[in-house]
Amino acid sequence: MTPSEPVPRRRMTSHPRKPPVIADVARLAGVSVPTVSRYMTGSARVSPGKSRLIAEAIAALNFRPSSVARALVSGPPKMVAVLTGNTSQYGYAETIRGIEEGARAAGYLVTISVVESAELPAVEQTIQLVLEQTVAGLIVLTFNPAGVAALHALPPGIPRVAIAGAREKGTPQAVLAEADAAEELTNYLLALGHETVHHVRVPPSRREDGRTLGWRRALRAAGKPVPPIIESDWDPYTGESIGRQIAGRGDITAVFCGNDEIAMGVIRGLKELGKHVPDDISVTGFDDHPLAGLWTPPLTTVRQDFAALGRRAWQMLQDILDDHPGKRFASDRPPLVIRESAAAPRSLRT
Amino acid sequence: MTPSEPVPRRRMTSHPRKPPVIADVARLAGVSVPTVSRYMTGSARVSPGKSRLIAEAIAALNFRPSSVARALVSGPPKMVAVLTGNTSQYGYAETIRGIEEGARAAGYLVTISVVESAELPAVEQTIQLVLEQTVAGLIVLTFNPAGVAALHALPPGIPRVAIAGAREKGTPQAVLAEADAAEELTNYLLALGHETVHHVRVPPSRREDGRTLGWRRALRAAGKPVPPIIESDWDPYTGESIGRQIAGRGDITAVFCGNDEIAMGVIRGLKELGKHVPDDISVTGFDDHPLAGLWTPPLTTVRQDFAALGRRAWQMLQDILDDHPGKRFASDRPPLVIRESAAAPRSLRT
DNA sequence: TTGAAAGCGCTAACAA
DNA sequence: TTGTTAGCGCTTTCAA
Numbered sequence: 001m002t003p004s005e006p007v008p009r010r011r012m013t014s015h016p017r018k019p020p021v022i023a024d025v026a027r028l029a030g031v032s033v034p035t036v037s038r039y040m041t042g043s044a045r046v047s048p049g050k051s052r053l054i055a056e057a058i059a060a061l062n063f064r065p066s067s068v069a070r071a072l073v074s075g076p077p078k079m080v081a082v083l084t085g086n087t088s089q090y091g092y093a094e095t096i097r098g099i100e101e102g103a104r105a106a107g108y109l110v111t112i113s114v115v116e117s118a119e120l121p122a123v124e125q126t127i128q129l130v131l132e133q134t135v136a137g138l139i140v141l142t143f144n145p146a147g148v149a150a151l152h153a154l155p156p157g158i159p160r161v162a163i164a165g166a167r168e169k170g171t172p173q174a175v176l177a178e179a180d181a182a183e184e185l186t187n188y189l190l191a192l193g194h195e196t197v198h199h200v201r202v203p204p205s206r207r208e209d210g211r212t213l214g215w216r217r218a219l220r221a222a223g224k225p226v227p228p229i230i231e232s233d234w235d236p237y238t239g240e241s242i243g244r245q246i247a248g249r250g251d252i253t254a255v256f257c258g259n260d261e262i263a264m265g266v267i268r269g270l271k272e273l274g275k276h277v278p279d280d281i282s283v284t285g286f287d288d289h290p291l292a293g294l295w296t297p298p299l300t301t302v303r304q305d306f307a308a309l310g311r312r313a314w315q316m317l318q319d320i321l322d323d324h325p326g327k328r329f330a331s332d333r334p335p336l337v338i339r340e341s342a343a344a345p346r347s348l349r350t
Numbered sequence: 351m352t353p354s355e356p357v358p359r360r361r362m363t364s365h366p367r368k369p370p371v372i373a374d375v376a377r378l379a380g381v382s383v384p385t386v387s388r389y390m391t392g393s394a395r396v397s398p399g400k401s402r403l404i405a406e407a408i409a410a411l412n413f414r415p416s417s418v419a420r421a422l423v424s425g426p427p428k429m430v431a432v433l434t435g436n437t438s439q440y441g442y443a444e445t446i447r448g449i450e451e452g453a454r455a456a457g458y459l460v461t462i463s464v465v466e467s468a469e470l471p472a473v474e475q476t477i478q479l480v481l482e483q484t485v486a487g488l489i490v491l492t493f494n495p496a497g498v499a500a501l502h503a504l505p506p507g508i509p510r511v512a513i514a515g516a517r518e519k520g521t522p523q524a525v526l527a528e529a530d531a532a533e534e535l536t537n538y539l540l541a542l543g544h545e546t547v548h549h550v551r552v553p554p555s556r557r558e559d560g561r562t563l564g565w566r567r568a569l570r571a572a573g574k575p576v577p578p579i580i581e582s583d584w585d586p587y588t589g590e591s592i593g594r595q596i597a598g599r600g601d602i603t604a605v606f607c608g609n610d611e612i613a614m615g616v617i618r619g620l621k622e623l624g625k626h627v628p629d630d631i632s633v634t635g636f637d638d639h640p641l642a643g644l645w646t647p648p649l650t651t652v653r654q655d656f657a658a659l660g661r662r663a664w665q666m667l668q669d670i671l672d673d674h675p676g677k678r679f680a681s682d683r684p685p686l687v688i689r690e691s692a693a694a695p696r697s698l699r700t
Numbered sequence: 701t702t703g704a705a706a707g708c709g710c711t712a713a714c715a716a
Numbered sequence: 717t718t719g720t721t722a723g724c725g726c727t728t729t730c731a732a
Contacts, residue, residue, distance in 0.1 A: 019507070021725055032703045037727055047701060062507050067482050069725035071418045072708050078482075079461070086447075093443040097436075100464055109479055111429070111461040114450055126454070133429060133459055134417040157412040236644050261641065268644045291611065294586050294618045296646055371709055382719050387711055397717060419709035422724045 020061040029057035040065060071134075078108045080317060081135040083115055083126070083151075085144040089234065090261070090289055091306050092141065095163060098310020099139055106318055111135065118149040127153055137317045139163060144205050161317045163309060164205070172320065172328040174313040178286075181302045181334040182214025185284055186256060188300075188336060190222050193348040194254040194282065200230045200242055200266060202258035211286055215256055232258065236265035243269020246281070253281055253345040260285035260292045260301055267295065267341065278343035288337050298339035308332065370411040379407035390415055428458045430667060431485040433465055433476070433501075435494040439584065440611070440639055441656050442491060445513060448660020449489055456668055461485065468499040477503055487667045489513060494555050511667045513659060514555070522670065522678040524663040528636075531652045531684040532564025535634055536606060538650075538686060540572050543698040544604040544632065550580045550592055550616060552608035561636055565606055582608065586615035593619020596631070603631055603695040610635035610642045610651055617645065617691065629699075632692035648689035658682065 022040075026033045031050050038044040039054045046054070057063070080103055084092055100110045111133065115126050127150060130138070137159035140151045151162055151171065162173040189197045199215050212229065219226045230246075232238050239262035246252050247270050257263035263285030267277050277283050277297055285292060288303035312330050319326030343349075372390075376383045381400050388394040389404045396404070407413070430453055434442055450460045465476050477500060480488070487509035490501045501512055501521065512523040539547045549565050562579065569576045580596075582588050589607065593616035596602050607613035613635030617627050627633050627647055635642060638653035662680050669676030693699075 023725080033725090034704085034727075035702065038702090041727075043727080045701065050701090062505075064481070064505065064507065066422075066725055068418055068421045069708090070482075070727075072416075072422050072710090072725080073727045081459075096462070097464070100462060104464065104476070104479065107479065109431075109461050109463060111459050112446075112450060113459060114447070114454065129454065129457065129459055131414065132417050155412075155414075157414070236641055240644060264641060265644055268646065271646065291586055291614060291641060294590060294615055296618065296621065373709080383709090384711075384720085385718065387709095388718090391711075393711080395717065400718090416709055419724090420711075422709080422726090423711045 239265020528560030589615020
């Protein structure tokens with residue numbers, strides 16, 4: 001605040017509402033401060049008479065003990081922070097839900113901080129904000145570049161767990177084995193008879209995501225050509241326009257999309273230009289979005305259990321906080337979910 | 351961790367490795383505690399020589415000041431809590447994103463706590479957990495009964511804002527004018543020529559939600575019959591089975607669903623039994639889900655800007671925290687979004 | 701069972 | 717510019 005600014009004045013009349021402190025209660029109840037403390041915490045017996053007086057005083061003043069002061073005496077607050085990119089996307093929201101669930105069960109509170117971009121000033125500002133509060137530990141979602149940047153910008157010494165697609169050495173992490181799942185999905189498409197599989201990829205968290213990796217691996221292993229990657233962002237409408245482009249290309253018979261929402265967009269775009277899925281072209285997603293099974297046609301995809309991933313990460317962090325050794329790496333294998341958006345190519349059908 | 355990495359020391363020391371405190375830094379740097387404090391906060395100049403020594407000591411000890419102790423001296427921590435039901439649903443996630451965005455811009459951190467059910471023990475436990483931390487204020491999402499219960503169970507004296515469908519007296523709140531929007535949507539359907547409009551409702555936060563209210567109001571005003579409500583939960587698959595039921599009923603020509611995801615399910619169920627939307631039956635949603643425009647057919651719905659709602663609520667809370675008076679009630683009118691899932695009834699078409 | 705006294709880790713007020 | 721002295725609001729010895 002600069003000196004020239006008019007000082008917002010707290011009206012003397014209506015706002016002398018300084019919250020009551022324990023001493024006020026003690027005074028009103030006619031006992032000592034420690035006695036009130038003992039009453040509040042139940043750490044020692046307090047005589048019934050004084051208990052009643054204290055209870056009345058507390059009620060009269062509407063007293064609530066300051067958790068800050070309390071924390072100063074009795075250890076750090078039970079709070080963990082989650083550093084994340086965008087939160088409203090399905091995978092993020094589910095992961096955070098899992099973390100929160102686990103943490104709450106253990107009596108920890110979760111604080112969420114969004115890292116808007118991978119630019120260093122933004123990242124550092126957010127981290128600073130978080131570390132100003134006392135958090136017992138951090139869980140960083142490195143699904144996107146901003147998250148990765150945040151993980152790297154974190155000062156040493158604070159317990160942390162990364163939730164990631166890609167392996168991040170030096171940091172305990174919980175991951176979903178995307179690459180293996182993507183490989184399996186690609187192989188499934190190949191087994192259906194497709195000559196190759198095209199890949200629409202969503203923005204990777206680093207140079208290459210597991211999904212893309214697994215796709216390429218499967219193609220290479222099968223000796224199939226690896227077509228150029230079609231780039232997309234996170235917006236389903238981008239998928240739609242990609243679908244319209246693809247509709248004009250007779251050479252594409254199978255498309256593996258980086259996530260379900262993009263796959264839905266692609267199918268929609270294809271449909272708009274008269275292409276039928278899966279008769280004309282097979283399209284698969286990734287994630288098993290809640291609407292994937294209700295799409296037309298229902299999406300063949302890979303089920304990523306983000307909530308379980310979040311719980312898993314919490315578990316790892318808790319182990320670290322409790323000074324249990326524990327594993328430093330946990331990986332779950334997402335299963336293939338076969339529905340109706342993929343089939344044999346037209347050339348092989350009767 | 352790979353074997354080549356340096357083994358973390360202190361293996362021998364018993365595990366409660368106590369974090370360094372400011373006194374440790376002062377001792378190591380050979381200065382007094384307040385000097386270190388001044389260096390850290392920049393509240394007064396510190397000579398270059400000592401600055402260097404202090405910086406070195408801080409680095410050597412990997413010291414980070416305790417925000418708890420700091421808070422005790424200099425006011426409550428910049429943290430607000432969000433109490434919410436399920437978080438992974440679209441509306442919730444978006445709302446929280448809006449809150450977080452506003453709060454972060456103001457230098458506040460947001461902590462999320464999920465209230466699992468409206469049962470008192472669960473509600474109180476969560477509230478207790480939150481209040482044990484020191485939060486400057488609370489934002490409660492009362493979209494569902496659990497949220498409403500949480501709001502009511504909150505002890506007095508803590509700054510709070512409710513985000514709600516329904517009006518909640520005594521608490522400042524930010525709402526979306528659902529009832530008006532639902533009324534407009536119903537009128538739109540009626541204007542298309544439908545004899546009446548059926549309503550599939552999602553679980554209301556209290557006795558009746560704005561959506562249901564507006565629907566009924568429109569029907570009454572138009573002198574149309576008010577058909578019995580069809581109850582649904584939040585699961586899109588429930589919508590699907592409702593759609594299949596509806597397919598068998600010739601009397602239904604227009605359906606107003608409580609949200610987009612249910613509408614998508616209903617359309618899917620209808621389609622499975624050979625009914626065409628909107629030729630055979632009109633179906634509308636509510637929310638304008640990110641996939642609403644890509645559904646087949648694209649959904650006619652109402653756009654609820656949840657992120658803006660969240661930002662608005664934050665704004666109100668901030669005003670309260672800053673002791674600005676400000677409005678105690680903010681309502682936004684969600685606009686109708688006309689796409690293709692509603693049309694004139696078959697009887698009126700050529 | 702109770703109260704007096706001593707901190708928890710930090711910052712603010714006051715001298716030097 | 718620096719150190720000394722007081723607290724912030726609470727819990728925890730330690731006597732009584």
